[in-house]
Amino acid sequence: MTKPAFGIDIGGSGIKGAPVDLDAGTLAANRVRIPTPKPSTPDAVADVVAELIGKFDVSDDMPVGVTFPAVIHEGVAQTASNVDKSWIGTDVDALLTERTGHDVFVVNDADAAGIAEMEFGAGRGASGVTIMTTLGTGIGSAMFIDGILVPNSELGHLTLHGEKAEAYAASSIFEKEKLSWKEWASRLQEYYSMVEFLFTPDLFIVGGGISKEADKFLPLLDLKTPIVSADLRNQAGIIGAAVLAKREKKSLVKQEKKAKKSEKKSGKPSKKKSA
Numbered sequence: 001m002t003k004p005a006f007g008i009d010i011g012g013s014g015i016k017g018a019p020v021d022l023d024a025g026t027l028a029a030n031r032v033r034i035p036t037p038k039p040s041t042p043d044a045v046a047d048v049v050a051e052l053i054g055k056f057d058v059s060d061d062m063p064v065g066v067t068f069p070a071v072i073h074e075g076v077a078q079t080a081s082n083v084d085k086s087w088i089g090t091d092v093d094a095l096l097t098e099r100t101g102h103d104v105f106v107v108n109d110a111d112a113a114g115i116a117e118m119e120f121g122a123g124r125g126a127s128g129v130t131i132m133t134t135l136g137t138g139i140g141s142a143m144f145i146d147g148i149l150v151p152n153s154e155l156g157h158l159t160l161h162g163e164k165a166e167a168y169a170a171s172s173i174f175e176k177e178k179l180s181w182k183e184w185a186s187r188l189q190e191y192y193s194m195v196e197f198l199f200t201p202d203l204f205i206v207g208g209g210i211s212k213e214a215d216k217f218l219p220l221l222d223l224k225t226p227i228v229s230a231d232l233r234n235q236a237g238i239i240g241a242a243v244l245a246k247r248e249k250k251s252l253v254k255q256e257k258k259a260k261k262s263e264k265k266s267g268k269p270s271k272k273k274s275a
Contacts, residue, residue, distance in 0.1 A: 003248040004028050004090070006058050006102075008049060008066045009109065009237035012036060012082030012137070015045070017052045019062075019110035025120025025236065026235070027235060029056065040083040042090050046099040053100050062101045065245030067109040067237045068092055071152045075106055078152075105241075105248040110134050111151055112240030113207050114142025119243050120230035121205075128202030131155070131195060132230065135208035139191070153197055165191050171210040185220035192223055201225050207236060243272035 001025060008017035032055050037044035053064065068087075071078040075093030080086075096104040107115070114132040119124045123130050127146050130183035131153075134140035139156030142149065156166035167173065169187040179187075192204060204223070206214060207230035214229035221227060232239060 002246075004062065005242035005249075006056070006064045007055065007112075007238035007240070007245070008052060008064065009112070009240035009241065010036070010045065010066060010068050010083070011159070012040070012069065015048050015052060015220045016238060017056075019056060019058070020239050022243065022246055023074075025239055026115070027234075027238065031238060032233075033057075036083070041086050042084075042092075042095055045083070046095050049096055050100045050274075053102065056237075058102065059111055060102070062102065063133065063242075063245035063249035064096075064104045065241030065243070065248075066096060066104055066106045066243045067112040068106050069109050071110050071154065072106055073152070080164055102251070103249055105245045107144075107241060107244045108140075109237055110140025110153075111142045111149060112231075112244060113140070113236035114144065114205075114240065115149060115243050116231050116232050116236040116240035117205050117207065118147055119142055120239065122228050123203065123205055126173070126203050127207070129199055130203045130205065131199060131201045132207060133195075133207040135169075135171040135206060135210050137170060137172045139170050140208075157192075158194060158198075159274070160190060160194065165194070168238055171182070171208060174210070181216045182220060188217065189221055189223075192221060192225075192227065196223055196225050204228070205230050209234065239245075 004019045004021055007020050013036055014033045015036055016033045017032050019028040021028045024165040034048050034052055069081040077093050082087050092106040093269040105154045113134055117132055131146045132142040141153045141155035158165045160168045169191045204227035205226050211229045
């Protein structure tokens with residue numbers, strides 16, 4: 001039996017978390033949600049993350065994965081969506097690790113949802129190029145090649161009609177402009193046709209809250225690529241973050257063992273690679 005990991009999903013309005021059963025791909029306890037602080041500065045959010053973990057019996061060695069609405073490179077936020085702009089340039093990994101006392105591994109929010117779907121949901125066993133999109137305030141994306149994540153794809157930022165695609169076809173626009181399902185599907189058709197042309201995917205997975213009504217718009221799309229709704233819905237971020245944390249923790253342990261072995265052979269301290 002695989003030991004559980006803890007997943008946290010940071011959003012613009014709420015921060016949610018729960019331990020995850022990594023054998024079943026389900027939450028091991030009811031999730032807890034705490035409103036995202038306003039303003040959502042690094043210190044304020046870090047305090048909420050620590051508070052959230054404190055509501056569960058999280059052992060010292062349990063890895064913690066955290067989704068974040070930003071491009072993440074080596075643990076550092078390169079952008080900031082739906083959170084305070086002071087996050088840009090912040091080492092999110094280091095901040096949350098220091099504040100919580102746990103090994104924390106941060107991942108882009110859409111990438112986390114994609115990881116969950118590839119491991120336990122609609123993308124399980126998929127080969128070739130799989131692209132997951134999350135339709136919400138914007139359009140998030142996660143791209144996989146034979147199950148391997150290509151991080152920070154940000155396909156919602158492709159240009160359609162002189163603006164970001166997400167400003168034209170996100171589900172928030174569907175609601176804001178009070179479009180009919182047919183009108184919105186027409187916009188999605190343009191978007192997915194462009195992505196299909198650029199990447200020739202083997203599978204599209206559609207997530208986000210609106211995916212629960214996928215039967216109202218997916219059948220209206222005419223694509224060469226199969227397109228299906230996500231299975232894990234609003235739990236995908238938490239589950240994907242936990243999966244990522246377990247993988248990264250395992251990789252880090254291997255690196256440390258290799259470094260110690262090298263140090264023992266050479267008699268010289270080796271340079272340790274940080275998580």
